[in-house]
Amino acid sequence: MNTNNPKRKVILPLHIDTTSFTGGQTQSSLWRKLNKRQLPIFALLTILFFSLFLNIIQHNNQKPSNHPEIFSSHDPLPPVPLTENHHAIIVAGHAIYTGPDDMEQLTNDKYWILEPYQQGGQVNTFIQHIQKGIDILKEDEKSALIFSGGETRPDAGPRSEALSYWSIAQQLLQHDNSMSAQLKSSLSDRMITEEYAKDSHENLLFSICRFSEMTGNYPSQISVVGFEFKRKRFEDIHRYSIGYPVDQFHYIGIDPAEKDPSRAEGEMNNSVRPFEKDLYGCHGTLKQKKMHRNPFRRRHPYGASCPILAPLLNYCPSNNAPYRGPLPWAS
Ligand SMILES: *[C@@H]1O[C@H](CO)[C@@H](O)[C@H](O)[C@H]1NC(C)=O
Numbered sequence: 001m002n003t004n005n006p007k008r009k010v011i012l013p014l015h016i017d018t019t020s021f022t023g024g025q026t027q028s029s030l031w032r033k034l035n036k037r038q039l040p041i042f043a044l045l046t047i048l049f050f051s052l053f054l055n056i057i058q059h060n061n062q063k064p065s066n067h068p069e070i071f072s073s074h075d076p077l078p079p080v081p082l083t084e085n086h087h088a089i090i091v092a093g094h095a096i097y098t099g100p101d102d103m104e105q106l107t108n109d110k111y112w113i114l115e116p117y118q119q120g121g122q123v124n125t126f127i128q129h130i131q132k133g134i135d136i137l138k139e140d141e142k143s144a145l146i147f148s149g150g151e152t153r154p155d156a157g158p159r160s161e162a163l164s165y166w167s168i169a170q171q172l173l174q175h176d177n178s179m180s181a182q183l184k185s186s187l188s189d190r191m192i193t194e195e196y197a198k199d200s201h202e203n204l205l206f207s208i209c210r211f212s213e214m215t216g217n218y219p220s221q222i223s224v225v226g227f228e229f230k231r232k233r234f235e236d237i238h239r240y241s242i243g244y245p246v247d248q249f250h251y252i253g254i255d256p257a258e259k260d261p262s263r264a265e266g267e268m269n270n271s272v273r274p275f276e277k278d279l280y281g282c283h284g285t286l287k288q289k290k291m292h293r294n295p296f297r298r299r300h301p302y303g304a305s306c307p308i309l310a311p312l313l314n315y316c317p318s319n320n321a322p323y324r325g326p327l328p329w330a331s
Pocket residue numbers: 262263265266269
């Protein structure tokens with residue numbers, strides 16, 4: 001390298017070969033030149049290489065496995081409770097219930113914090129999503145049910161979508177006469193909340209980490225319960241963007257009974273197309289939406305609890321390239 005370029009040889013000390021130092025003449029003239037003209041450059045290069053070296057060392061130290069201080073050693077966790085479970089059932093939240101623990105009131109719009117387009121009929125469907133999640137949970141005793149959704153509405157106060165769905169699930173369980181108290185309690189033990197998601201991409205990704213926090217495993221099966229009109233978004237965009245295998249992913253769609261053609265169009269305009277162009281929801285309108293849905297300035301802890309997912313959680317490509325880093329599931 002650079003053997004036919006003696007000037008270059010002098011400027012870059014790393015490229016000085018040992019023969020340069022064997023002849024006294026060459027050596028002394030070389031060092032004289034270096035001293036007179038190149039010393040500042042030599043000094044700068046030395047500093048540059050040294051700082052690069054330090055950077056590399058520091059970067060290596062920042063790998064989560066070498067960084068125990070991101071977990072507080074004064075904040076120990078109890079043992080993982082649900083180690084037998086491998087199937088994650090995810091019910092994505094859409095709004096927040098603020099009403100009493102009263103079955104009669106669950107479908108009353110006035111106790112829900114709703115977007116204008118959700119008023120007049122969607123609430124019944126939210127309850128059906130929760131019930132469907134419970135039904136699947138009952139069918140598969142190796143499953144855990146995750147209600148996912150953050151503190152997304154200022155008018156609900158710091159109540160999360162997830163917790164409000166969970167409390168409705170408790171109501172539905174309590175009033176289900178087909179189950180023994182023992183079965184109800186065992187189902188309830190397998191219900192989890194994920195309280196940070198601000199959009200559907202986060203519903204999926206954050207719930208997977210939450211599942212891992214509670215089971216010690218990443219799910220080998222995922223069932224997502226949501227609106228039928230959001231199927232394409234979950235199956236083709238969100239599942240794809242995290243490289244989760246198609247054959248281990250199931251979407252269960254339930255739509256409101258009344259047909260509304262503007263729904264599919266709105267889904268296409270406001271979600272499918274934006275997410276297709278911005279798979280990780282981290283630019284433009286999707287990013288704005290997430291900020292708007294975070295009035296309480298909450299931030300998820302999942303980079304620390306699922307360090308293998310940290311690069312994916314932080315991934316925001318400018319060219320919309322899908323994530324290709326390591327993942328705890330085969331893709
Ligand atoms: C969807 O976008 C098209 C084209 O911009 C527009 O004509 C239509 O009204 C939009 N529909 C909805 C429901 O947003």
